[in-house]
Structure formats: structure tokens, C-alpha cells
Amino acid sequence: MSSVHLLINGPIAEIKLDNPSKLNALTVKMLQSLEAHCAEIERTPSVRVVVLTAETAKAFCAGADISEWGELSPSEFARLWVREGHRVFDRLARLSKPTIAAVGAHAFGGGLELAAACDIRVMAPRATLALPEAQVGIVPGWSGTQRLSRLLPEPVVKEMALFGRRLTSDRALALGFAAEIADDPRAAALEIAEKALVLSPRATEIDKYMLHAGAGEDSAALIEALGSAAISASDDRNEGVSAFLEKRNAIFSGA
Known part of the structure; x- marks a missing residue:
């Protein structure tokens, strides 16, 4: 069974991460499901807005599942993991429909890069953002140094990538990375989606x-x-x- 679900309710599609035992850490199958869901959304004209959510309240997404890439050779890591994941995130970023990430808890590494691939983000007050890749001897591979640097000031990205500092929801809001802080980010994101339906x-x-x-x-x-x-x-x-x-x-x- 897929750990990424697609729920279409009229004009609003919801992509839900559901891998709670690993804090929604992304696996190959999850990436494949995400890509397939993006393709289905694009082929469904009735869908007007997309909301990306997570099932567990403990984490929006803890990043990439180390057990999926830890044993890969350097060439396999670059080709099968980084390039494939990058392609899937690009697919999400380039959806023709507006997308909202409901970040209800921590978004680290690939989880932050996933949220950055959406058009706007709603964060819970306690949610934090981080690029912890250097703690395990790697670097961001799914646009953390590229797309994220277009959405946040370079010094802030350096704080996270080079110094391991976390970005709070309050600071993310002040920097424009978060559109809103809400106790229930999913409900707030769905409300934004509903209001967007009056637009062409x-x-x-x-x-x-x-x-x-x-x-x-x-x-x-x-x-x-x-x-x-x-x-x-x-x-x-x-x-x-x-x-x-x-x-x-x-x-x-x-x-």
C-alpha cells in the first residue's frame, strides 16, 4: 500500500504523506507515488487547487529515509536517488494548479525541500525547518541549495546548511517563506484553497x-x-x- 495518498474532493486535491513510523521520511515508493499523483492531478481538469498534508502530527516530513540510500554506491546515489528525487520534486513544483503545503510539524531536509516545491506554505506555531544533511555527511540533493535559495535569503539558507540552525515558524513568516501560521495548518490550507476557487x-x-x-x-x-x-x-x-x-x-x- 502506498504511503502517499491522493484524495480528490471536487475541485480540491489533497496529497497526504502517511508513513508515521518513520516520521514520513521519504522512500522510493513514496517518491513514485508522489509523481504518479501529480500526473493524475494534471490529467484531472476539475482539480483547481492542491493541498499537501501529512498524516502524523509528529512531523510533516523528516527528510529522506536513510535506509533507502545509505548503502548505495556514489554513482547510484547520484543517479538513482538524487536525480530521481529531484525530478519528482520538480514535477510537483511545476504543476499547473496552485499548491499549498500544510506544514503541521517539523520539515527537515527532503521534507523542507518538498514544502519548498509548493507555491505557498502554512505552518503550525511549533513547526521548524532545517537542512541537517551535514550531520550525516551529505548535502541537500532535492533543491535545498537551489530552489530554496530563491525563496529564502542566502544567509538564512547558509545558517541551516552550514551551521545546522533551525528556522522557526515565526521567522519563516517574517521572511515570507510561510504565508500563514495556524494551529491547524491543514484546515487553514483548505480554507485558502476554497477561497481561491472564485479565481479564474x-x-x-x-x-x-x-x-x-x-x-x-x-x-x-x-x-x-x-x-x-x-x-x-x-x-x-x-x-x-x-x-x-x-x-x-x-x-x-x-x-
Whole structure:
């Protein structure tokens, strides 16, 4: 049974981490489930907003399960663990739907990187953030030094990665990494999701594309996606397709 569940309730999809015995530490199967759920969400037009939650109150996500990668060779670690995990997190970050992480407890290492892959974050007062990889002799591998450095000031990321300091929810809010602090982050995230349903889904999708392109998040693909969307609405596109299917020369109007 998967330790990452997808619940779709009308226009709101909830991705739930459920590996409490290991504080939701991420395994290969969990990464595979997360990727599959992202693909299903993208294929479900009725879904408008995505909320990422955790089942256990003890931790949002304690990071990557060391038992999954501890025995890998250097090349396997880089290829099968870091690159694969990075690809899955990128898949989450690049969903066309708005995403909210409900961080109800500690988010360390890969857990912090997972929260950073969402568009906004709601944190519990007691939740803390950390990059503890150096404690076990490794470095962040799922965008902790890349995407996270676009969301937090570089000195703050250095505090966590180089000095092992934790970031409190209050400080995360002051720095803009957290959108809100709530005693029940899941309920607060779902409330934000509900209120977002009055917005145009097409507008928010294009907003996300433009913001990500400006920030360098998959900018090449996003530029082509925006251009393709624009050309798909043209008369020339319709004429070109019709002419091809009718085996005749197209007569383009430029409209």
C-alpha cells in the first residue's frame, strides 16, 4: 500500500504523506507515488487547487529515509536517488494548479525541500525547518541549495546548511517563506484553497507560468508553453490543421 495518498474532493486535491513510523521520511515508493499523483492531478481538469498534508502530527516530513540510500554506491546515489528525487520534486513544483503545503510539524531536509516545491506554505506555531544533511555527511540533493535559495535569503539558507540552525515558524513568516501560521495548518490550507476557487483557473495557471519563468523555474518549457497557448487560439492554427487534414494548401490570414 502506498504511503502517499491522493484524495480528490471536487475541485480540491489533497496529497497526504502517511508513513508515521518513520516520521514520513521519504522512500522510493513514496517518491513514485508522489509523481504518479501529480500526473493524475494534471490529467484531472476539475482539480483547481492542491493541498499537501501529512498524516502524523509528529512531523510533516523528516527528510529522506536513510535506509533507502545509505548503502548505495556514489554513482547510484547520484543517479538513482538524487536525480530521481529531484525530478519528482520538480514535477510537483511545476504543476499547473496552485499548491499549498500544510506544514503541521517539523520539515527537515527532503521534507523542507518538498514544502519548498509548493507555491505557498502554512505552518503550525511549533513547526521548524532545517537542512541537517551535514550531520550525516551529505548535502541537500532535492533543491535545498537551489530552489530554496530563491525563496529564502542566502544567509538564512547558509545558517541551516552550514551551521545546522533551525528556522522557526515565526521567522519563516517574517521572511515570507510561510504565508500563514495556524494551529491547524491543514484546515487553514483548505480554507485558502476554497477561497481561491472564485479565481479564474486559466488566469492562475498563466500567472504561475509567468512567475516561474521569471524566477527561472523550468523557464524554457514555460516560454514555449505560453507561446503554444497563444498560437493555439489563432485562426492561423485552425486553418493550418484544417488544411493538413483536408490535404490542401493552407491560406493563412495572420489572425
